[in-house]
Amino acid sequence: MRFFCFALFIAVFSCTKHKTTRTKLNQFIPENASVILKTSNIEGLKSAVQNNDFIQKLSKSNSYKTLESKLDALSLLQPKGELLVCFSNDKSDSLQYSIVTKYHKNLVKTDSLPNYIEETITQKNSSITKSKLNNNTFYSTIIDSIFFASSSKKIMDAAFLHINENAELEKIYNTTDQNKSLSVIMISDNAFVKSLFIEDSISLKNFSNYFALDADINQDEILINGITKATDSSDSLIHVFKHTVPQENEIQNITPSNSDGFLSFTFDNFKTFETNVSKFNKTDSIPSTELFDYVTEIGVIYEDKNRAIVLNSIDVIATKDALLSELNVTDTYRQIEIFSFSKPQVFSNTFHPLISFNNATKYCVVDNFFVFADSLEMLQNIIANYQNKTTLSQQSYFKSIKANLSDQSSLLMVVNPSILKTILDKNLQDNSNYTLNKYKASALQFIYDTNFAHVNGIIKKAKTRGYQNSISEVFNIKLNADLLNQPQFVTNHRTNQKEIVVQDVNNQLYLISNKGKILWKKQLQGAVLGKIEQIDIYKNGRLQLVFATPKRIYVIDRNGNDVAPFPKKFSDQITQPLSVFDYDKKKKYRLLVTQNKKVFMYDVSGKIVKGFTFKSASKTINSQPQHFRMSGKDYLTFKTEDRLYILDRTGKTRVKPKTSVNFSNQNVFLYNNKFTTTTNNGHLVSIDTRGNTATQNLNLSDHHHLDTTSKTLVTLTDNKLTIKSRTIELDFGNYTPPKIFYLNDKIYVSVTDLQAQKIHLYDSQAKPIANFPVYGNSQISLDNIDKDRNLEFVTKGDSDAIILYQMN
Structure with missing residues (x-):
């Protein structure tokens, strides 16, 4: 069990009457x-x-x-x-x-x-x-x-x-x-929670009164947004930004990448801000100084125990004029003069508790930034990183978190792993042995708005950059139990992106976002047969999941709720995956249920379609019924061990094959405009619309697999994978059936060695895709699941985990 996994208990309950009924x-x-x-x-x-x-x-x-x-x-x-x-x-x-x-x-x-x-x-x-x-x-x-x-x-x-x-x-x-x-x-x-900040002078107790924060918790990041509100404007620090307009934060442009982080606060009018700070500190008006008159942002850069204060000036000449009495040069570094500063207490006097540091006895000017510090080495480090363009703003991990923040904020804090742990330890009240080294930059931001402030926060693990043609792991998430079947993609009709469905051994069905978040979990009666399909039962653009288990047909909506009148219960066992037909592409769906020798056709009201007259095959049906359309005609196909049925949409025989063979349990495909499958002894069987039959010896073993598109045929027998007559000899192993994907005008063929736990991917010319094989334990589902151009694929990882990869 983990921190937020709250679940309950055991009780004998009884209700109590009250004068006032509470419903919230x-x-x-x-x-x-x-x-x-x-x-x-x-x-x-x-x-x-x-x-x-x-x-x-x-x-x-x-x-x-x-x-x-x-x-x-x-x-x-x-x-x-x-x-x-x-x-x-x-x-x-x-x-x-x-x-x-x-x-x-x-x-x-x-x-x-x-x-x-x-x-x-x-x-x-x-x-x-x-x-x-x-x-x-x-x-x-x-x-x-x-x-x-x-x-x-x-x-x-x-x-x-x-x-x-x-x-x-x-x-x-x-x-x-x-x-x-x-x-x-x-x-x-x-x-x-005692504090959210580096400095002890900024306490949470005096910062505001209430926080309301929403969190998105993904595998490698936590995104926070919400508000904070104070009821008393004079006693809460957040109100020092009252009647000011947030400005763009730029301190990251001069903060060295090897620093511990920074704190930045902004305002459009210093006098207003100064008055608010005095009111919060309950002090008399601070003696006027011209140093801050043309400053719109003030920052503190942290470097171990050292501090540097940065003023971001919109009028460099005017701010330099305010320092005319402070032009005693003490050093020069990389052609930038470093001056002594005689009034270091001015910062803490003016900006406490945001600044409590009062040892800034030196300063330098770097473009529009006036940098004050006590340590000469710290000033030199700031100058060197700025000139070398190795500041925090140049780092990929900072750019990554900046994408989740507003450009303008009243108060912004960015910290490295060491400072993040220090802040956490202050609240946890211990110094436990855990490391956060990969969390290169985390941020907390406040944007003042009337009488409250918006809050944004991000804690994100820095990722190694995915290079072109590389395969990167997007997420690897564990479920509550081992997986029962392979994960597959389905469409989110709201975003037109993909999500993941998978079932565990407890027959719980999961819907998982493409960020790795479990959206819901639903208990099913039995294992899902074959692939889960999607239909638009109400013809309004909203998609539902539809599939069969051995004794049920399910139709489940976006939120995990059953769609009436489903689930439909059956007393006899369903023996093949549910087939979903939409003959005229008008969303008038037909659901074909196979029960041993028999097939039954239902509409989306769960009623038998009376116009379908087929009753029973001569023997047990050994393949999932398929629907094909050629030259304006519909063909429904399925087979037994010795007969291929090719029917019209009413269930009457449309094509009668002119020969009889012993069929394998492979599905029927439409390949080169012919109904195509295999025999038990490894021959390819092709039947045209007149019933003419042709066979071809492909030298397949009894245990083989077949998949085709209209023009591409793929077979797997033992360790030999054949794509368009080109054969690849794989290492000996235990392979999943090959699967063809047609994406972005390109054919991909996947197969997974369950023994070696390797996923292989090839193109239509039987050439391996770069950087494959990769780790995996099931057949894959391959698609473009989000808004970028990269393809992703999902597979089973450990027995209780799914992995999403991206092809860069």
Whole structure:
């Protein structure tokens, strides 16, 4: 179990009558809760946490482990929709949690719980279940159809009496996004998060009052956006930006790439900003100085224990004039003069707590930047990196995070791995042994807007640049159980991009975004047969998944919900994958179900199509029914071990082959305008529309595979892969059937050696694609899944994982 994997418990529930009915989950937030986590997709959140590299590194901290242990009892909750986890601290400074979600009959499972004890506590007008699991005690009940649980009996008792009517908190709560995997509502004065900044002078308690943040948790990054709001403009640091307009941040253009990071704050009018800072510090007006009159951005560059203060001037001459009394040259470096500075305290006096450093006794001027520091070496390092164009702004990892930030901000902090860990350790209150070396740059940004500020944040693992013709791993995510079948791409009709569907051995079906986020998980009755297709059942552009299991036909919408009247149940077993036909491309779908010798045709209302007259084959059908269209005519094909059926759309025989052979279990294809398949002894069989039959000895073994397009034929027998008569002799192994992909006017042929765990990819001339083979454990699905021009493919990795690769 991981930090956000909250799931629940075990209880005997009873309802309690109240004078006031509460229908909103936020009405149950305990009064002393200071951090609230909200999710509407607990399964997606579990997966995101389990697969996120940063959180997994953080899981090595002592604080994480302690919280994980405390929440160990909360492992069986299966909510439908929104769930809240509220954290509170009591007077003894002990961490307490509460869980709030809508009650439904399958909310909790009590099966196979070790070390579990429960008892029912009956109180006046209420019934509470006290539970103990692995030495963790918690309480649960139902109030107004809301399931409420808490580790604190005091909080539980208060839940019956108290309705949270904090109007400001509700406004903040309502700004969170229902579609994000996690939202965090946080009161700044809390016992869990002390600071978000490098300097101890900037405390979270005095920064603002509320935060409401939405998080996108992907494998190698966490993206944060939301707002922060302060109710008292004089006591909150965020309001020093009141009545100012954010300017473009440029400090990164002079920050050395080998520095620890920087803090930048901007304003359009220094006098307004100066007044706001004085008001926050409750000090008298600061003596006027002309040094900052033409400055719109001030930054602090961090280098170990050293600091440099940077002024970004829009009038270099005017700012130089303000320093006319400070022209004592102490050194020259790379033809840039370094001067002494006699008033280093001016920065902390003017900008505290944003700047607490007061040792800047030297300065230099580099283009429009005025740089102040105490360390001569630090100034020289800044000058050298600026001239060498090796500043932070030039680095690919900074450009990568900058794409998720606004160009203009009131306050921006960018830090390297060392400073990021320092900030985290201040909040975790330990110095645990975890490393963040690959998180080259992380950022936190505030953009002031009227009486609140927008918040953007990013923690992202730096990636090695993908060179042309290389294969790069986009993500590798673990599921809750081993995979049952190979992952495949399906279309997201909202974005016209691709997503991934896959099933695990527990018959759970997953829909996964092309960023690696689990969008939903659905329990199925049985294993999916063959490929999952998509249809537009309502003819409105919205696509549904359609497929068969051994006793069901499913039609599932974008959100994982069944589309009525499906799933359709069958008493007899379905023996071939579901065939979906759309004869005239008018979305009048036909669903063909195979049950041993018989085939049944249904419409999308789940009713038998009466016009289809075929009843039964002579023997068991051994291939999935196919539909082909030639010269305006429809052909439905399937076969038994000794007969090929070629029907019209009504089920009547359209073509009768003029010979009979012993067929293999390979599908029927349309190749060179002929119905094509193979025999058991490895011959290629071709039948034209008049029933004329031709055979060709391809020297295939009994165990062989076939795939074709209209003009390309591919076979695999033993270790010999043949593409258009060109044969490749592979290493001996256990190979998946070959698969042809036609993308961007190019043929690709894939095959995977399950024994060696290698994916091979070839072009139509049987030439291997550069940088293959790569690691994989299943047949692949290949397509362009996003908005760039690169192709991606998905495969099974470890037994419980899927891997998405990109071909650069």
